[in-house]
Amino acid sequence: MNRDELIELAENPDLISGIYNYCDRWCERCPFTSRCMVYATERAESISDDPESQDINNAKFWQKLEGIFRETHALILEWAEEMGVDLESTEAEAAIVERGKQREEAKEHPLSLSARHYAQMVQQWFKEEFAVEENVHDDITGKAHSAEEDIDVTDAIEVIRWYQFFIAAKTYRALMGLEDIGDEEVSDINVDPFSDDDFDDEDVLLAAACHDSDGSAKIALIAIDRSLSAWRLMQNALPEKTESTVPMLIELEKLRRGIEQIFPRARDFVRPGFDEVGSESVS
Template identity: 45%
Template sequence: MRRTLTELARNPDLISGIYNYCDRWCERCPLSSRCLLYASELEDDDGSPESRDIQNEAFWKKLSSIFRETQGMLKEWADEAGVDLNEIKDEDDLNLRRKRRQADKHALATAGKKYANAASDWFREFDQIEEVSDLAATETEVDEADRLVDAREIIHWYQYQIAVKTIRALSSRFEESEFDEVDDYPRDSDGSAKVALLGIDRSIAAWRLVQMSISERSESIVPLILQLERLRQRTERQFPNARSFVRPGFDEILGPPN
């Protein structure tokens, strides 16, 4: 029988809030066994192909059932955090939207989106050339082909996430600026910027793998790596405390599971 979120949350090995600062790449996550989000996804996975398909009606039905369950837990969480859920005003909503728009237009966010587009352009062109060379029956070493597949997967995974996490970091920064007096509190802006930075680091490494796999295209990749490197440096300057942000689970020394 399917367990509810509340039942799953009783597992003592779970790391609280681990999913708040991860890259959502559950298939490759080293701590999936300690993540409530992943546990709830597994619980919903009935093994049918449909359950993995985000276009599928079954998926959305399950998602809305999780939403309903979460609603049931909200009051408890709000009470614990001392938050009055009925206090949200229209004005707060407007402020939030204004801050999100500000973040979206920020130079760092624009640079992240530019990188995502440049990466897409590169692969589009590469795939066209590859089609031609496939017809010409060019042979590629098997291990190099595997390396290329891995690298490509990594690049695609982070391609848009870098900008998304940067925008979240900027938007949180705008909100946090109202509470500047709380100095030592771990900031969502730093946590989100750290996730963006890790995505940048991994993307740089992945592009290097692409270079090593197809040396004849090596030069065309240099501008992308430089673009990422500039983005990395600018993000670190904007969020000087991001690298030292401690992400639950990932940046902690963990004891063995119970």
Template identity: 25%
Template sequence: MELTDLRFAKAVLDPTLIDGVYNACDQWCESCPLTARCLAFRCRPSADGDGDVYMHIAEAMDESMKALKDRHDAEGVPVPPGLAWLLANDPRNGSGVVLVDDPLERTGRQYVVQSAMYLMSRGDLPAEIPKRANGPTPLDVFIRYHFLIGAKVYRAVVMSSQAARSGDAAARDDADMAAKVALLLIDRSHDALELMHMDEGHARIDQLRAQLRRLRRELSA
């Protein structure tokens, strides 16, 4: 019998897990004190994996659901409709991208593009951000968060739109959480850029700081 990945099934039974804590984090697991209570971290890829935590959660969940279906089949018990639907409608088979036309999302996207252009103009980027004894450098912080800011702004916009259309309280909570995380990342990135500006005085750094201040104003409105 082929072994299945039951990490998801085992992990979700742990009463110490904090429900959805991974939706309110900065995805910097190395410095997080809550990894033991985080489902995303529990189902993280192995050291030789591809590094996509959320894809590994999906894979672990899929394996667990298949194992559960096999047990139902072996015992001659009908498969619950919800389980059958989830197995037949794997979200990994869709793009998951919702097209939006929103000025806040465009501002977030512009920040990501401008940040990437600035980083490409540098000649000192590390292949990966190491864990430093004295904590991350300002450049480490900027690199780590520059794309995530755009992603969180996008999520806040999409879920806010969904909440407005449907009145879904869960969508509203999701939008608010994404916006709060984005604001946290914006503040940390702005502080990092301020320190980088003191050392380098690069004109693009001033532009990026201005973009972050604009994002902060629009998100807080």
């Protein structure tokens, strides 16, 4: 897809602006595929592509990535010019160094550590309990249905696996926003700075950082809630494995509480499309 096609796609009025920012990237199960720019772009790429360009072992795959990089680079230069940003300035360099420090701090935050620890525990658990993942289906044959008749263990495993690393990624992103907020108390920040006649640039930047943190924290919390339910379904269906799953549920619960404490407004965040009035979607 070239730059003009991308711009044309972005102008489609049916798309919901930013819907992909706070979703769980599970496009297969998403009811908003027809309204999502990311999905439309990926689909357009895959339709126009030949199979070799999607094979990571084929040179065409890397050529395609190189092509995308060139298009992206041209767009970034254009955007920077439009916004009056000098990409060569020392201020930009200083901002990059500062961003690097923030990344490091967010990565080492106790919530990040906890989320990554959970992901490792899950990895280990599946390795020990289901030595060969493909055998999972055989292991649970005959007791696939749990207390919830319409959700089986295979679904539960899929949910756990889908969110295993996603939780850490979104927790980290939420914490990056916190780094931008600095010493301000999150709950003191006015998330609607334009409601105040005296707002300034600083207020707008703080609100934007807070907004992104809350959105990222909310999807992390949703992923945690769903993972907890999925683990419980596993326990019901495979009671002999209950004991070994408990530490992971406890880690998730600790993480859930920690995120809710640090981002007290996250649960109220309204995600574009998914949480808007009139939407019955639960994705």
